[in-house]
Amino acid sequence: MKGVLGTSLILGMTAPALAEFPEKPITMVVGFKAGGGSDTAARLMASELEKSLGQKIIVTNRGGAGGGVAAAYIRQQPKDGYTIGFAVATTFAFDPLLGNVAHGLNDFSYIAAPHGYRSVFVSPIDAPYKDFKGMISYAKERGWLNYASIIPLDRMIMNYIGKQEGLKVNIVPTRGGAGARQAVLGGHVDVSFSGSNALPMHEQGAVRIVASALPTGMPDYPDIPSLKSLGYDIYSRNYAVFFGPKDIDEQARKKLEMAMARAVRSPVYSDYVRNKFRGREIFLSGGELKAELEMQAKDFRHLLKATEE
Numbered sequence: 001m002k003g004v005l006g007t008s009l010i011l012g013m014t015a016p017a018l019a020e021f022p023e024k025p026i027t028m029v030v031g032f033k034a035g036g037g038s039d040t041a042a043r044l045m046a047s048e049l050e051k052s053l054g055q056k057i058i059v060t061n062r063g064g065a066g067g068g069v070a071a072a073y074i075r076q077q078p079k080d081g082y083t084i085g086f087a088v089a090t091t092f093a094f095d096p097l098l099g100n101v102a103h104g105l106n107d108f109s110y111i112a113a114p115h116g117y118r119s120v121f122v123s124p125i126d127a128p129y130k131d132f133k134g135m136i137s138y139a140k141e142r143g144w145l146n147y148a149s150i151i152p153l154d155r156m157i158m159n160y161i162g163k164q165e166g167l168k169v170n171i172v173p174t175r176g177g178a179g180a181r182q183a184v185l186g187g188h189v190d191v192s193f194s195g196s197n198a199l200p201m202h203e204q205g206a207v208r209i210v211a212s213a214l215p216t217g218m219p220d221y222p223d224i225p226s227l228k229s230l231g232y233d234i235y236s237r238n239y240a241v242f243f244g245p246k247d248i249d250e251q252a253r254k255k256l257e258m259a260m261a262r263a264v265r266s267p268v269y270s271d272y273v274r275n276k277f278r279g280r281e282i283f284l285s286g287g288e289l290k291a292e293l294e295m296q297a298k299d300f301r302h303l304l305k306a307t308e309e
Contacts, residue, residue, distance in 0.1 A: 021252040024055065041240060067090075081256065083244070108246055114263065123191045125205060132210040153236060158171075196278035213237075214235065
């Protein structure tokens with residue numbers, strides 16, 4: 001017994017203490033090109049995390065497929081928490097339903113959602129209608145609706161509306177958000193999908209926002225109806241998503257989540273989201289985020305089925 005106890009004491013004295021995460025730099029893989037609004041938000045978060053965690057955050061960009069390229073990369077990384085990704089909710093809740101990405105919602109661990117996005121529908125300011133219902137009536141009289149699309153989800157939403165209204169929807173190809181905005185400003189389409197960058201243009205009288213895709217609309221813009229309030233049982237509620245490979249080390253995941261919860265309260269980050277990016281100030285923990293993604297995936301399956309019938 002004495003020999004065993006002595007050996008145990010020696011082992012206890014000589015065994016190295018478990019390192020506390022993080023003990024080295026963390027790599028953050030952003031699923032979008034450098035210089036955009038989401039990339040800027042991710043880099044601001046990296047800066048705040050460095051202050052909180054005491055380690056360097058190395059930011060790299062792997063843009064493409066709406067965050068899918070970054071997701072595919074993160075999926076193959078070690079589960080130690082030292083390589084994390086940044087994408088959006090649709091990367092996990094919608095894109096896998098289309099069958100054009102290799103990952104699924106359950107292939108990742110979710111750290112946090114530090115802010116949300118605003119998605120709106122925008123019409124030319126000099127269009128012969130002033131609201132969404134007026135636009136639908138105008139398009140029905142003409143026989144079709146010209147629509148500038150950005151991503152597969154907004155195309156599906158507008159095709160669903162067209163089906164509900166018995167209206168033909170002409171999808172006008174654009175090169176992302178900038179191309180869609182030009183189509184609206186030039187009067188080449190009746191309506192376009194847009195992110196929050198349409199808000200200052202709406203305020204300046206350059207375009208007119210005719211609907212919000214958020215299910216409850218935008219409280220600070222009570223005159224802009226949601227699609228749901230207009231009678232369409234559809235929505236888009238997108239979030240910024242920080243994630244890691246499936247079964248990431250829970251200590252590391254939790255520490256990152258807590259650091260992000262602190263970061264969103266920093267004046268620099270909150271000012272960017274509220275006043276520059278014009279996003280939604282909201283924070284979801286990893287568990288809350290996973291539940292939100294699962295709910296959205298269920299709703300998007302119903303939308304996909306409705307547009308295929």
